[in-house]
Amino acid sequence: MTEQDSPDVLVYEHGDRNEPVLWTENLTRVFGSVAAVQDLNLTVEAGSITGIVGPNGAGKSTTFLMLATLLMPTSGAAIVCGYDPVFEPREVRRAIGYMPDFFGIYDDLRVREYLDFFAASYGAAPAKRDRLVEDLLELVDLTVKRDAFVNSLSRGMKQRLGLARALVHDPTLLILDEPASGLDPRARVELRALLLELKAMGKTILISSHILSELEEMCSHVAIMEAGRLIAQGSPDEILTGLKVARRFRVRVAGEDVARLREEIERYPTVENVSEDEGAIEVEIPGGDDEAVGLLRRLVETGIPVIEFGEITTDLEEIFMRVTKGVVT
Numbered sequence: 001m002t003e004q005d006s007p008d009v010l011v012y013e014h015g016d017r018n019e020p021v022l023w024t025e026n027l028t029r030v031f032g033s034v035a036a037v038q039d040l041n042l043t044v045e046a047g048s049i050t051g052i053v054g055p056n057g058a059g060k061s062t063t064f065l066m067l068a069t070l071l072m073p074t075s076g077a078a079i080v081c082g083y084d085p086v087f088e089p090r091e092v093r094r095a096i097g098y099m100p101d102f103f104g105i106y107d108d109l110r111v112r113e114y115l116d117f118f119a120a121s122y123g124a125a126p127a128k129r130d131r132l133v134e135d136l137l138e139l140v141d142l143t144v145k146r147d148a149f150v151n152s153l154s155r156g157m158k159q160r161l162g163l164a165r166a167l168v169h170d171p172t173l174l175i176l177d178e179p180a181s182g183l184d185p186r187a188r189v190e191l192r193a194l195l196l197e198l199k200a201m202g203k204t205i206l207i208s209s210h211i212l213s214e215l216e217e218m219c220s221h222v223a224i225m226e227a228g229r230l231i232a233q234g235s236p237d238e239i240l241t242g243l244k245v246a247r248r249f250r251v252r253v254a255g256e257d258v259a260r261l262r263e264e265i266e267r268y269p270t271v272e273n274v275s276e277d278e279g280a281i282e283v284e285i286p287g288g289d290d291e292a293v294g295l296l297r298r299l300v301e302t303g304i305p306v307i308e309f310g311e312i313t314t315d316l317e318e319i320f321m322r323v324t325k326g327v328v329t
Contacts, residue, residue: 021046021173021204022067027076029062036062038228040076044173044206044221049199051215052208054225060208061101063225064177067206068098081172094122097166101178107151111142114150115164122169136164140194156187163194174198176207192218248273249292251299252280252308264302268295282312 022044029037037059044050052060065071067080069089078085081095106114115133124132137143140160145153153161159179166174176195180188195205196218209215215222223233253261262281266274270291272284285291296309 019046020044022078022080022206024067024078025076027063027066027078028074029059029066029071030074035228037066040230042223042230042233044204046204047199047202048220049195049205049207049218050221050223051219052206052223052225053210053215054208055210057227058210058225059228060210060225061177062228064098064100064175064206064208067092068096068175069093070098094169095172097169097171097174099162099166099174099176099179101181103162103165107149109150110147111150111153111161112137112146114161115168118165119168124168132168136167139167139197140164141190154187156183156190159183159187159191160194163191167198172204174203174205174207176205178208178210180209247286247292248282248284248312249295250277250280250282250308250310250312251306254305254307257305261299261304264299264304265295268298271295280308 020043022042024040024042027037027040027042028035040059040063042052042063052063054060062071066073067078067085069085069092072086080092083091083095085092106117109117112133115136116129119129119132120126134143134146137146140163142157142160142164145157150158150161163174163176163179166176179195180191183191195207199205199218207215207219221233221235224231251261251265258276258279258281262274262276265271265281265283270286272286274281274283276282283295285295292311296306299306299309
């Protein structure tokens with residue numbers, strides 16, 4: 001493909017290849033009159049597990065297809081492990097391990113044959129392939145299934161095999177599209193543990209899901225997509241800070257004097273949304289730590305026997321709901 005045949009993409013200068021592992025600039029893909037992905041500016045830092053979250057149809061899979069060189073962008077640019085997916089697709093494919101939501105399998109191959117085939121496709125030396133295959137099977141806990149036919153595996157085992165396939169060439173970046181789709185709870189826990197192990201081994205992981213609880217315990221960074229647009233990214237704390245939302249605290253007293261506790265809290269000038277829950281008071285406090293410290297000091301000075309004063313952790317689902325509030329799809 002010549003530059004004249006290419007879409008309206010930004011040409012990347014090779015001398016600029018530095019961290020992060022992946023970035024995009026106004027990456028866009030249009031199908032007819034529909035913009036599946038629009039002006040996407042995404043950054044993935046080295047060594048992170050970055051989760052792209054969003055409902056079905058948010059543009060997650062389309063984004064991954066463009067990053068994996070399987071779909072041409074309509075406009076914009078992307079750099080993946082220092083290479084341009086449009087102009088340097090072979091280099092990108094050597095640097096990434098891509099696992100789509102639904103991937104093809106060869107039913108008449110045994111598990112070890114399946115991995116050996118892909119290892120050979122990536123140019124692994126024949127003398128090293130047996131050891132490579134055995135190491136991968138051990139990593140994904142499929143050693144006992146090495147001689148089983150692929151079509152005999154459960155859904156969870158097939159997902160682990162697909163992940164092993166994505167690792168045969170030791171990629172820098174893993175791009176995993178809904179890897180936990182269709183898995184039972186145990187298989188999801190096992191997959192999460194495996195991804196954390198891969199992160200500890202130095203892999204950078206970009207993973208998508210529309211089930212936020214799947215990403216809650218393993219993602220260091222989150223990117224939230226809605227209707228083809230990236231509307232927030234960063235660590236969960238950074239996203240909450242950007243939203244400038246109040247922090248929510250739970251306060252409990254010794255004894256039964258909850259009414260007095262609530263009365264004193266409501267007198268504090270900056271609190272919001274005071275409510276009672278199972279004998280404790282929940283309250284939103286705008287601002288930083290100073291405001292929370294001020295409220296606790298006031299309660300102690302007035303003789304309230306506080307036995308619990310802690311921040312209620314905001315989970316990924318609540319962050320998503322707050323970020324997408326008011327977004328028109």
